[in-house]
Amino acid sequence: MKVTGNLPGSPCWAQLSASDPExxxxxxxxxxGWTAVTDPDPQFGGYTVFELDGAPAAAVAPLMNPQQPVMWLISISATDADATAQAAKAAGAQVWMGPMDVADRGRWVLLSDPTGAPFALWQANRFNGFGVVNEPNAFGWIDQTSRDAKAAVAFYREVFGWQIWPDENYPMVGLADTMFGGIMQMGDRFPPEVPSHWSPFFVVADVDTAAEQAARLGGEVLHGPVDVEMENGPRIAVLRDPQGATFGIFAPRA
Structure with missing residues (x-):
């Protein structure tokens, strides 16, 4: 589905920080099947937008410093990034960078929520974020693996007004009666050094085929493929790319 704007308070972009962008x-x-379009302006340091049929689908950028982890970063749309950053800080978030203008593209803030999960705010100007969602090879879901799921749910509900679909194991979140993500409490299988984190999930036509392809390309299948045990639940897999960034794939159940 092509989009021209993103609902304030909803996920609007997914950016990979990579040690080897190429x-x-x-x-x-x-x-x-993404096409990489690198911004030629040196002020953007090789920032590359991944396009799907000409529409922005995600991005990759070099690490800002060697200590920065290789990871996917989710951005949330904000009509006023400064005010939203202040509200997030008042609710327990840590503001790490910004608010700052990114040329004429928009205004950006880097934060972490009270559980430690990094995320960003994006106030669009010339660049809205996702130009395509919810179709094969495009973004479709966000997932937080959390050290404190209850605290995370409370934070995002307070700051962004997210609706909550309660579930003992996996409360789902969204806006305007549309789900776009979920928050899962970390279990014992996660090493203690793993922090809370958000991961993007991308829609694929066939989860098993895509997982096999990722493994052939040097990635790793961490979980699945498996059918989610709920009515009309999707088939999913959690993957790690060759540089260590985790992300998910899913296919809606027919």
Whole structure:
């Protein structure tokens, strides 16, 4: 589905920070059929938008410093990034960078929520974020693996007004009566050093085929493929790319 704007308070962008952006372009290009379009302006430091049929689908950028982890970062749409950052800080978030203008593209803030999960705010100007969602090889869901799921749910409900669909194991979140994500409490299988984190999930036509392709390209299948045990639940898999960034794939059940 092509989109021209993103609902304030909803996920609006997914950006990969990679130690080897060129290798990331190859991996995700072959996995999802994305075309890598690198901004030629040196002020953007090689920032590359992945396009799907000409529409912005995600991005990759070099690490800002060697200590930065290789990871996917989710951005949430904000009509006023400064005010939203202040509200998030008052609710227990840590503001790490910004608010700052990104040329004429928009205004950006890097934060972490009270559970430690990093995320960003994006106030669009010339660049809205996702130009395509909820179709094969495009973004479709966000998932937080959390050290404190209850605290995370309370934070995002307070700051962004997210609706909550309660579930003992996996409360789902969204806006305007539309779900776009879920928050899962970490279990014992996660090493203690793993922090709370958000991961994007991308829609695929066939989860098993895509997982096999990711493995052939040097990635790793961490979980699945498996059918989610709920009515009309999707088939999913959690993957790790060759540089260590985790993300998910899913296919709606027919």
């Amino acid at each position: 290798a990331a372009k190859q991996f995700y290009g072959q996995l999802f």
